[in-house]
Amino acid sequence: MTDWPGYIGLILQGALVTLELTVLGSVLALVMAFVAGLGRVSRFLAVRALATTYIEFFRGTSIFVQLFWVYFVLPFAGVTLSPLQAGVLALGLNVGAYGAEVVRGAVKAIGREQREACIALNLSRYQSMRYVILPQALPLMLPTFCNNAIELLKGTAVVSLISLTDMTFQAQVVRAQTGSTLVPFATILVLYFLMALAISYGMRWLERRVTRGLDGVRT
Amino acid sequence: MEWDWNFVWEIMPTLIEGLKITILATVFGAALAAAIGLVFAILRMTAPKPIARATAFVVEFIRGTPLLVQLYFIFYVLPDIGIRLPALLAGIIGLGLHYGTYAAEVYRAGIENVPRGQWEAAKATNLTGRQTWIHVILPQAIPPMIPALANYLIAMFKETPLLSAITVLELMNQAKSVANSSYRYIEPMTLVGVFFLIMSLISVVFLRWLEDRYARVEEH
Numbered sequence: 001m002t003d004w005p006g007y008i009g010l011i012l013q014g015a016l017v018t019l020e021l022t023v024l025g026s027v028l029a030l031v032m033a034f035v036a037g038l039g040r041v042s043r044f045l046a047v048r049a050l051a052t053t054y055i056e057f058f059r060g061t062s063i064f065v066q067l068f069w070v071y072f073v074l075p076f077a078g079v080t081l082s083p084l085q086a087g088v089l090a091l092g093l094n095v096g097a098y099g100a101e102v103v104r105g106a107v108k109a110i111g112r113e114q115r116e117a118c119i120a121l122n123l124s125r126y127q128s129m130r131y132v133i134l135p136q137a138l139p140l141m142l143p144t145f146c147n148n149a150i151e152l153l154k155g156t157a158v159v160s161l162i163s164l165t166d167m168t169f170q171a172q173v174v175r176a177q178t179g180s181t182l183v184p185f186a187t188i189l190v191l192y193f194l195m196a197l198a199i200s201y202g203m204r205w206l207e208r209r210v211t212r213g214l215d216g217v218r219t
Numbered sequence: 220m221e222w223d224w225n226f227v228w229e230i231m232p233t234l235i236e237g238l239k240i241t242i243l244a245t246v247f248g249a250a251l252a253a254a255i256g257l258v259f260a261i262l263r264m265t266a267p268k269p270i271a272r273a274t275a276f277v278v279e280f281i282r283g284t285p286l287l288v289q290l291y292f293i294f295y296v297l298p299d300i301g302i303r304l305p306a307l308l309a310g311i312i313g314l315g316l317h318y319g320t321y322a323a324e325v326y327r328a329g330i331e332n333v334p335r336g337q338w339e340a341a342k343a344t345n346l347t348g349r350q351t352w353i354h355v356i357l358p359q360a361i362p363p364m365i366p367a368l369a370n371y372l373i374a375m376f377k378e379t380p381l382l383s384a385i386t387v388l389e390l391m392n393q394a395k396s397v398a399n400s401s402y403r404y405i406e407p408m409t410l411v412g413v414f415f416l417i418m419s420l421i422s423v424v425f426l427r428w429l430e431d432r433y434a435r436v437e438e439h
Contacts, residue, residue, distance in 0.1 A: 060419040062377035064391065065412050072404040150283060157285035161384055168288055181295040189284045189292065196283030 004183075007174045011184065014170030015191055021087050021156045021166060022195070026149055028092025029099055033145075036096065037103025038129075051100065058097035063155045066090045071162045083164035087156070095152045102144045106137035139211045146203035150196045157192075167191060227406050230397045234410060237393030244310055244389060245376045251315025252375065253368070256322025264327060278320045286317045287381050294385040310382035318375045322368060329364040330356065362433040369429050373422045377415060390414060 032054075039051030058066065067090040074081065081089065110133050118128030160169035171184035178184075262274040281289070290313040297304060304312070333356050341351040383392035394407035 056420070056423075057416065060377075060423075061412050061415040062380055064378075064380040065408075065415055068391075068395075069408050069412055072398070073408050076405055154283075154285040157287040158381070160287070168285070168291070171288070171291070175295060181299055185288060185292045185296055189280075189288055192284040192288065193280050 007178065007184070008187065010170045010174060011167060011187055011191070014165055014167035014188075015195075017084075017164065017166040018153075018156050018168075018192075019195070021084070021091065021159060021164075022149075022153050024088045025091035025095065025152050025156070028088060029095035029148070029152060030145075032093060032096025033099025033103050036100035037107070040100065040104045041107055054093075055097045055100050058094050059101075063090060063094045064158050064161070066094055067158055067162060083159065083162050086162060087159035087164055091152055091155050091159075094155065095148050098151070099145060099148050102141050102148070103137075106140040107133060109140055110136050135210075135213075139207060142203055142207045142210065146200055149199050149203065153192065153195055153199060222405060223403070226401070226403060227410065230394075230401075230407060230410075233393050233397055234390060234407070234414070237388060237390035238414060240307065240387065240389040241376075241379045241391075244307065244314065244379050244382055244387065245372070247311045248314030248318065248375055248379075249372050251311060252318035252322050252371070255315055255319030256326055259319060259323035260326035260330065263323065264330065278323055281317060281320045286313060286378060287384060289313050289317060290381060290385050306382075306385050306387045309385060310379075310387045314375055314378065314382075318371055321371050321374075325364050325367045325371070326360075328367075329360040332363065333359050365433045366426060366430045369422075369426050373419055373426065376422070377419060380411070 036051045036054050039047045040055070042048050042051070067086060070081065070090045071083065071086040074086075114132055114136070115128065118132050123132065156166055157168040160166050160172065163169070167188045171188045174184040175181055259274055259278055263271050263278070265271075266274065290310060293304065293313050294306065294309045297309075337355055337359065338351070341355045346355065379389055380391035382389050383395065386392070388396075390411055394411045398404045398407045
């Protein structure tokens, strides 16, 4: 008789690791998205070049290759990371590169007249970004950020391959110990799907929040 | 540990072998995705309501779950119900199914962007359903889709290393086996990254060209 409650418990433990990775990875991705995205619209050539290189590099290879590189090659450069740190770093940098393009696109989409109004009001560059451009650009970013967050959630499955005990890893453990394949894999597929649903509902709620003050301003 | 060029040349033939499998998986995966995407798109748009709803759910489900887990599912669960697939075939089916759901959205958007007037004109000139699709709708719907589809092709190419998890000997897996047998990780892992980076930088240029060529049909 197989101890199913125990195995399901194992998978739920893995789900916590997956959640942790998703949250930490998203935070890093968000930071990188804004840093690199605003870097791409900087007035300094060097900053623009740096941001472009980062974005092209991380979008050019898959999360899998980056994760292995971070986990297996960086130790030779003297940087040893735990699987969790490697996972968060690779996920955050990878998804951050995609997010950066979203930030850039949204900032560019804010009309010229808004920028001119900022100059007319004698706002500094920081002030116009902080109080005028970004509050309007944020609602434009959110739908794509939602997709990016779901991509990040899906990317977390890859960390099971560097021995981090996330949901996919635990499902493999259950498969190895019970010989049953359908139950563990079907369970985690459903759990991943529920998490993706939760992200998209959360984002929709957030979208309503940030557009609240903008009624009538944007068409 | 230092970078060793001799070792690089030594492992190159093995990596090229892996690259061939990677490209093979991408090509067949893309063909399958294109076909599956079309089926999903047509089911969602023209099938009776319950079937369209069910299709929409399946598409959402596949898009919301990781490709890796889907590959495990195909590779480990299907044999239990009597479907035993070789690893590469399982990988191609996984890629095709996953990216087929993305392709389906592209098709749907492309078809819905054909103006209503075109459908009405086709009906007015007494074209059959088949003729309408082949001679009126698809020739207008397909060109704008091409850049978006190419984008997913590149994305799929970058995801092929996941196939190594179900024992397909593609580029990543060859690199891992070389690394494990020689205890040198720097060269194989870095080379895999460089291979993918080069391929995707080339494909970005190609994509720009496609966008110039096809994405601006509606302008004239």
